[in-house]
Amino acid sequence: MTAQESLTRTARLERPEIHETGLLRQSMTIVRRNLIHIKRMPEMLMDVTIQPVMFVLLFAFVFGGSIAVPGTPGGYREWLLAGIMAQTIAFASFVVAVGLTADIDKGIVDRMRSLPINPAAVLVGRSISSLMHSSIGIVVMSLTGLLIGWRIRNGLADAVLAYLLLLMWGFAMIWIGILVGSAMRSVEAVNGLMFTTMFPITFLAATFAPTEAMTPWLRTIAEWNPISCLTQAVRELWGNTGPAPSDAALPMQYPVTSTIIWTIAITAVMAPLALRSFRKRTGG
Amino acid sequence: MTSMPAIEAENLVKHFGETVAVDGVSLSVPEGSVLGMLGPNGAGKTTTVRMMTTLTKPTSGTARVAGHDVLSDPAGVRRSMGLTGQAATVDELLTGRENLRLIGALYGLSSSYIKRATDDLLERFSLTDAGGRIVKTYSGGMRRRLDLAVSLIATPPVLFLDEPTTGLDPRSRVELWDVLRQLVRDGTTLLLTTQYLEEADQLADRIVVIDHGRVIAEGTPLELKDSSGAAALVVTVSHADDLAVAERMLRDHVSEVHVDAGARQLTAPANGLKDMTRIAGVFADSAIELDDLGLKRPSLDDVFLHLTGRRAEDADSADTNDNQTGELVP
Numbered sequence: 001m002t003a004q005e006s007l008t009r010t011a012r013l014e015r016p017e018i019h020e021t022g023l024l025r026q027s028m029t030i031v032r033r034n035l036i037h038i039k040r041m042p043e044m045l046m047d048v049t050i051q052p053v054m055f056v057l058l059f060a061f062v063f064g065g066s067i068a069v070p071g072t073p074g075g076y077r078e079w080l081l082a083g084i085m086a087q088t089i090a091f092a093s094f095v096v097a098v099g100l101t102a103d104i105d106k107g108i109v110d111r112m113r114s115l116p117i118n119p120a121a122v123l124v125g126r127s128i129s130s131l132m133h134s135s136i137g138i139v140v141m142s143l144t145g146l147l148i149g150w151r152i153r154n155g156l157a158d159a160v161l162a163y164l165l166l167l168m169w170g171f172a173m174i175w176i177g178i179l180v181g182s183a184m185r186s187v188e189a190v191n192g193l194m195f196t197t198m199f200p201i202t203f204l205a206a207t208f209a210p211t212e213a214m215t216p217w218l219r220t221i222a223e224w225n226p227i228s229c230l231t232q233a234v235r236e237l238w239g240n241t242g243p244a245p246s247d248a249a250l251p252m253q254y255p256v257t258s259t260i261i262w263t264i265a266i267t268a269v270m271a272p273l274a275l276r277s278f279r280k281r282t283g284g
Numbered sequence: 285m286t287s288m289p290a291i292e293a294e295n296l297v298k299h300f301g302e303t304v305a306v307d308g309v310s311l312s313v314p315e316g317s318v319l320g321m322l323g324p325n326g327a328g329k330t331t332t333v334r335m336m337t338t339l340t341k342p343t344s345g346t347a348r349v350a351g352h353d354v355l356s357d358p359a360g361v362r363r364s365m366g367l368t369g370q371a372a373t374v375d376e377l378l379t380g381r382e383n384l385r386l387i388g389a390l391y392g393l394s395s396s397y398i399k400r401a402t403d404d405l406l407e408r409f410s411l412t413d414a415g416g417r418i419v420k421t422y423s424g425g426m427r428r429r430l431d432l433a434v435s436l437i438a439t440p441p442v443l444f445l446d447e448p449t450t451g452l453d454p455r456s457r458v459e460l461w462d463v464l465r466q467l468v469r470d471g472t473t474l475l476l477t478t479q480y481l482e483e484a485d486q487l488a489d490r491i492v493v494i495d496h497g498r499v500i501a502e503g504t505p506l507e508l509k510d511s512s513g514a515a516a517l518v519v520t521v522s523h524a525d526d527l528a529v530a531e532r533m534l535r536d537h538v539s540e541v542h543v544d545a546g547a548r549q550l551t552a553p554a555n556g557l558k559d560m561t562r563i564a565g566v567f568a569d570s571a572i573e574l575d576d577l578g579l580k581r582p583s584l585d586d587v588f589l590h591l592t593g594r595r596a597e598d599a600d601s602a603d604t605n606d607n608q609t610g611e612l613v614p
Contacts, residue, residue, distance in 0.1 A: 015439045016401070018363050019392035029389045033378065040377045040418060107373035111434075114337055115390050116362040283341060 023118045030112075030125025031132075034099070038133070047095065048137030052088045053144050056080065059208055060148055067209055071242035072235075074149050079241055081145040082162075082234040083207035085138060086227050089170045090202050092134040096126055096177025097190045100278075104182065109282055123278065127174045134170045138163065153239030162237035165259050169230050172263040175270035182278040206231050206252075212245060223249035226262040233259045288351055290315040290442050290473035291336065295345035298331050298497075305331040307497035308345070313475055313490075315441075318468055320488030320505075321477040324588075328497035329477040330370060333446050336475070337367045349442050365442040366435030370450065372427040374419050380406065380430050381415040388437045398437070405433040409463065425456030432463065443467065445476040449483060461486055481587060485509075493591060500591050509582050511590065516580040517554035517563060522573040524548050530572055537563060554579060 038044050060077040069079040103109045103122070112122050142150075152159045184190045204221060205211075206228040211219045222228055233255035235241040244252035251258035291313040298306040306328040313319040321329050334340035336347040338358040346353055352360030374383050381402055388398035406415045409429040419427060428448065435443065448464070449457040464487055468474055478484050484491045485505040493501040493508070501508060517538070521530050527543060530550055534541045538552040538559070554560055560579050567574055582590075 015441070016393050016397045018438055019394075021390075021392040025392075026390055029386065033375065033382075033386050036382065037377045106376075107369050107371050108375060110339055110369055111367075111373040111387070112390065113339055114362060114365075114367040115387065116359050116392075117390050121390075283339070 018116060021117070023121055023124065026117045026121035027124040027128060030121055031129045034125065034129035035132070044095075045133070045136060047091060048088060048133060049140050052084050052137060052141050055084050055087070056141065056144050056148065059084070063208070069210055069241070072240055073153060074151060074240070077148050078145075078150045079210075079235065080208065081141065081150045082231045082238065082240060083205075085141050085166055085234070086169065086205075086231050087202040087207055088137045088141065089134050089166055090173055090198055090227065091194075092130055092137070092170055093173040093177035093180070093198070094190070094194045095133055096130045096174050097181035097184070097194060098187050099126055099130075100178060100181030101184055101187050101190050104281060105186065113282060123178060123275075126178075127171070130174055130177070131167065131170055135167070138166060150240070151238075154237060158237040158239075161256070162234040165230060165233055165237075165256070165263075168263045169259070172266040172270070175267055175274045178274035179270055179277050182274065182281040201225065202227055211248070211252075220249060223252050226251075226259070226266070228252060229255045229258040229262065288315070289313055289348075290317075291319070291347070291349055291475055293332070293336060293345070293347040296332060296335050296342050296347060297344045298328075298335060298340065299343045305497055306335065306342075309494070309497070309499055310345075311492055311499065311502075313473055315473050316468070316471055317489045318464075318474040318476070318487050320484030320491040321475065321494055322479070322481060322484050322491050322587075323477075323494035324479060327494045329494055330446055331497075332494070333367075333444050333475070333477060337365060337444050338362060339367075363438075364440060365444060366438070366440040367444045368431050368435045368446065368448055370446045372424075372431040374427055374430050374434060376420045377418060379416050379418050380411050380422070380433075383419065383430060383434055384437055387434050391438045393438060401437055401439075405436060408466075409433045410459075425452055425459070428452060428456070428460060429463070432460070436467070441471070442473045443475070445474065447477055447479065450479070457483075481505075481509075481582075493587065495588070495592060501587075508587060511587075515554055515582060517552045517560055518576070518578050518580050519550045519552075519563070519567070519574060520576040521548050521550070522575050526572045529570075530567075533566060533570065533572075534563070537566065548575070551580075 059080050064076045064080075067076050069076050072079045100109075103126075109122055113119055180190055180193060184193065204218075205225040206222060211222045211228065214222055229251040232241070232244055232252050236243065236255060244255070246253075251262075289312040291311070293309055293311045296306055296309045297304075309328070309332050311319065321332070323329050331340060335342045336349060336354065338354050338361050342354070346355050348354070349361045350364035352364060354361050375386065378386065384402040384405060385398055388401065389395075393401070402415075403412075406412045409432065411426060411430060411433065414422060414426060419430065422430065432445070432448065445464075449460055452460065461483070464474065464476075468487075474487070476483075476487065488505060491503065491505055491508055492499045501511065503511070519530060519534070521527055524545065527545060527548060527550070531541050531543055534550055534552055538554070540553060542551040543549075544551070554563075557579070560577070564577055567577065
């Protein structure tokens with residue numbers, strides 16, 4: 001190539017205008033990318049579709065006969081549903097953690113950070129797509145519930161509040177996911193840690209069996225578990241259970257307020273830790 | 285073209301706890317030129333690039349890209365440069381086209397521009413047919429090319445490439461070199477890190493050699509090779525019995541001969557082609573049959589040995605470099 005040609009080439013090279021876009025638009029671009037992932041790998045949705053439906057059916061039909069739940073119009077099956085929903089949404093923190101670790105590991109986060117965008121867009125985008133992911137689970141489980149006899153027996157406002165509490169809970173869980181996702185080095189490590197912690201935590205609660213029948217010390221732990229007041233709140237709002245017995249722990253007596261306090265507290269503690277961990281991991 | 289350097293680093297230092305990864309790197313790359321950053325694994329090349337591209341905060345020192353300071357104006361730096369990291373950072377579940385569109389959208393480019401640039405880049409990188417396929421199905425070379433294409437979506441005036449050809453087969457490597465030359469002809473300033481002297485030789489106007497986080501040498505490829513001493517003459521005899529005679533014959537012409545009996549090889553320092561032709565004549569007149577006679581160019585290892593008095597300690601990079609740059613020149 002001659003110098004003349006080289007000159008014309010340089011002149012032809014177009015440098016496009018880079019527009020400043022806001023955090024929201026950048027985050028939504030990343031959400032769209034995460035949704036394409038789900039489209040390409042629908043098995044990513046197994047944790048909010050097949051898995052919880054299987055749990056609902058297993059618990060309802062295997063244990064359903066042997067667990068008595070006083071004060072529930074539709075029996076154990078109806079009582080169970082809120083528990084499975086709470087667990088599924090708690091597990092959504094897996095989705096955030098695994099996705100984030102994979103993105104950091106593969107250098108996608110570095111690539112995003114080398115662009116003129118708000119660094120928070122990566123996290124906001126992941127949070128929004130994770131909430132969408134969880135919402136799919138809530139819809140699938142509500143439909144499964146309707147099939148096996150679960151009903152919303154109270155008014156619309158209460159029903160909506162229950163769904164909102166579940167989403168708030170999901171939002172708090174996202175921060176745990178971000179913390180774990182940026183602290184762990186591999187997807188396998190994330191899965192290992194989450195299974196060994198989240199499984200016992202979600203079972204040691206009023207999720208699948210009433211706490212009244214547990215040994216006193218275990219009952220105390222279970223009733224102070226934030227998942228218990230969440231399930232109690234959701235069940236009461238949907239009319240799936242009566243108020244907690246008077247000897248239950250304090251959060252069970254005021255489940256809606258307690259759930260709101262818990263989710264705010266978890267977010268307030270976890271969000272700064274998660275952000276610090278993410279910055280440390282990606283900023284070197 | 286001579287005014288402000290496109291990339292400038294001023295005494296960059298990075299500590300990770302007790303470890304000093306980068307220990308005072310300064311460099312300057314004039315607009316439209318190519319700087320090769322040469323060094324073994326763990327020398328601090330990647331950390332230096334990460335500091336210059338705002339991904340890692342320097343412990344001290346600073347850098348400027350297209351006049352924007354990495355500390356006071358990171359957004360300006362990010363608007364002016366493209367980065368292709370060591371591993372291909374493309375999204376495996378997206379198609380090639382979607383990868384380009386994603387990054388274009390994050391840059392805030394207009395969708396009509398993104399469409400045009402995507403078509404153009406896919407064509408330039410021979411990916412037009414593969415553009416609609418998900419990246420998971422791509423070969424290593426295709427991923428690399430897409431990765432580079434993604435970095436170019438906003439046509440940045442400055443491009444950082446961290447070991448762009450590591451893991452590529454020789455053919456893909458040469459193809460990528462061609463693409464990079466084209467970019468430079470189009471006016472892009474390039475900083476690339478590499479473990480291969482040959483790569484730096486092929487592409488760079490100037491080279492800095494980095495070891496233990498410091499710049500230990502700087503110059504044009506030619507200057508560097510000259511500084512690392514003369515090339516070596518390598519004679520391979522066909523029959524092991526001839527080794528002793530051949531050694532004696534060589535000693536008449538050169539000061540020092542190293543014998544590798546297993547490989548039936550004799551190595552001696554040589555001052556370029558002149559020595560080689562002379563010695564080739566000597567053997568042609570003798571009854572000794574040769575398998576090969578050649579001039580061995582200095583490898584990165586040789587440059588290193590000369591500069592530091594020791595071998596580049598990374599066995600892995602040393603091996604690859606022998607393959608890359610230690611070939612015999614007929």
